[in-house]
Amino acid sequence: MLNITKTINQRKEMIISIFALSWPAVLEQALETTVQYVSSAMVGRLGAEASAAVGLTTTVTWLINSPAFAMDIGILSYISFCIGAKKLKKAKIAAVQSIIITIVLGLVMGIITLSISPFLPKWLGASPEIQKNASLYFGIICIPMLFRVAIIIFGAVLRATGDMKTPMKVNLIMNIINILLNCILIYGNQTISVGGLKIHTHGAGLGIVGSAIAGAVAYTISGLLMLFALYRNRLVSPKGEKIKLNMEVMGRCIKVGFPVTIEHVGTCLGQVVFSSIVTRLGTLAFAAHSIALTAEEAFYIPGFGMQSSASTLAGNALGEKNQEKLHQMSVTIIAMATIVMTITGTILFLFPSFIMSIFINNPLVIKSGASILRLVAVSEPLFGALIMLEGIFNGMGDTKTPVFVSIISMWGVRILSATVCIYKFHLGLKAVWICMICDNVFRFLLLFMRFLSGAWKKKFNL
Template sequence: MVSFSALLQEGRTPTRREEISAVLALSWPAIVQQLMLTLVQYIDTAMVGSLGPNATASVGVVSSSVWLFNGLLGAAAIGFAVQVAQHIGAGETEQARGVVRESLLFNVLFGLFMGALAVGLSFPLPGLLGAEEAIQPDASWYFRIVGCSMPFLMAINLLSSLLRCMGDTRTPMLYNITLNILNTIFNFLLIYPSREASLFGTTLWLPGAGLGVPGAALGSAFASLLVALLFLRRFFRRGFPLQIHLRDKFRFTKSCLSAMVRIAIPQAMAHTASCGAQIAVTVIAAGLGTQAVAANSLAVTAEALCYQPGYGVSTAATTLVGQAIGAGRRDMAVRFARVSTWLGMAIMTGTGLLMFLFAEPLIGMFTPDVDVMRLGASVLRIEAFAEPLFAASIVASGAFSGAGDTKWSFAANLLSMWGVRLPIALLLIGSLGLTGMWIAMCCELSLKGLVFLWRLRSNRWLDSGTVVVGRERA
């Protein structure tokens, strides 16, 4: 990050090599972090999958709803993080520190609200989503426990975003590795009952609560609480560039909140539109039976390994574009947006190829059911063809967010999900089943990627964003 700051201060145009180096320096820890988060999901899915298709389906039927809630928390985090990036780019350290204080206050209030909402919805949700009666109790408990952990999940999301927009992507990576380790330990203790196991000829007694599906959610909740405390400790530590103190005044300001709303609301609406369509598709898939729901859930989980590197590069794009905008270097914002997008597309082309070649082993990690594995692998191979253009929409959207332009991404996601994916899915699912649903997803992601590339090339996103630097805080 030092090299990028130096480029901003020097006021010169970087070489292509320097651009790629800056993107990679920020991207690789973020990619590792995203992969660690995916690994947490993999471990949850594999451990739950060992309990049988019903357990997998009970998690899968509410997974889109979990994604919806997490996305809303993430949208709020972006609303604050973009402001921090722009203030740092402009050298406005005190204003950046003020944004951090307001974001923490917002985290407490919004996290508790979202948690209470999730707990309230957990009772009727599985039935509303069309889940079979046999899996509804576990699905309800899983979502209820996830709801209770919302304040911790938001803290991790928020503080990770703030650190990344400061240019520190390594700390979130290390803390999320810790999250993964803790999650595995807690899951092992909470999902399975106490039992004996043989290791090198020695019989060991392993303790366990035997909670099954609810144990997976509880393990993740405990891990999230501990890691959220680690993140908070970082921001209160002496010598931290944006250190905060308990004696500081934690209050909202009109300027910061209004900027957060302008950035976050379109982001939240885009995510809601996307998840709403995904939930609608999940309801349709539920009508295909428990096996199809399980295969769909496992394929979605397995695909995350392919696209999460794109989100890592997107994180770098948000930081680089945000700081360039804050420094008044629109030319560098454009260059870094384009380099990041092409780099993300190259990476996800490679991961898409790997996903196509190793689809069955990927799904096989999560379930012993051969029929579920075959169905999940077949739809995963369809999705592999969309990954390069999916990367374009992921990374370009991150670049647009760095400039504070989130309204356009909302409109694009709304139209693509509800105008392309859902109609094609409804058209094909009757004759092709789950395969038809994934063909629809492949078509929608490819078309959306092309549209984002057009927007990136037009440079109109530079004039449509929210810029917060150079103003007094009210």
């Protein structure tokens, strides 16, 4: 009886810890998605071509962010491990390395993206009428690449220390700036309808270019704020430290982050190829596809918000060499994410047409997008469990497993099946999204079997 009571109390404490770490990250994700909703809705009022032009480069944006997101996992894993093991000096050294990583990645990726922006829409197979706007939009939002990388990397450092609230606050400021500037820069003097709400605008009338400028300014201010927050953090502040390379610590971060870089690049290249396949279905179909992707993001906010908590807690448990804590945390957070995303998936299934109508008033695009949103809604609970499993493996530094699974699944399931559906059988957008769902199901099954086997414990002497 005492053991049962102890287990129940431990589980309650675990849930409280997960919630305390997760809610700021979930709210941060919600704020970020809200801005994407508002921006997409505003651009959508310019027409299907405008939505397609902005949506065309979305997957490429994921690709160029890949190295930063990969290194943020390496840094988060290492710092959370050091804090769990009470090695605070090494955690501070890792924070210094994060500044070096930010500068290098920011400058390199900025040069690359600005260089390819004039040619990218044509490479992706975009129709001629959207190529110019897509190129302008992509080029402008890539100008502050250094600050975009800073938001990602420094945010990971803060989360690794358990500070989830500061990145959330910075994100809130970024979103407010973005929305305000969107209102000023996108439209001229007119009345627009967003989700049934009439809004009177007085602005510059820059259209897609205005949306891009708004995003670029918001990224710049937020990157500076995140740097300021890093220097104020009591555990890992680089204040008083020399910004110099430490090969041992940098090597550990890269060892964890490099496989994730391969995964992100491999899967994001797959996303780019996947988008280029969808462009073959025409501008209206691609607009429906792009808007549906944006709409779906709101419904997996809890999953991605909780993922960083899963990584942080897994890294702490590994540093403490506490197998029981790691197991309890893993089972609990997977169950929590599955329950929450069952609820969000149900909402998505019941109201897909309304959700699509927030972004665009074209009835053909709304109908097409609603049908695929209803399809993907069914897989949301499983997707939540998948996100948690990836977070757990990444937090422990076992990044090779998600890498292998993601690349094999992306190219062997999603891309191959979508190519066959469109080029061989000439099927439509619904078939393409079924291929995407099959990719997520396959990834979940492989990671879940790996987790159940317990083989990964041997690698860490647990």
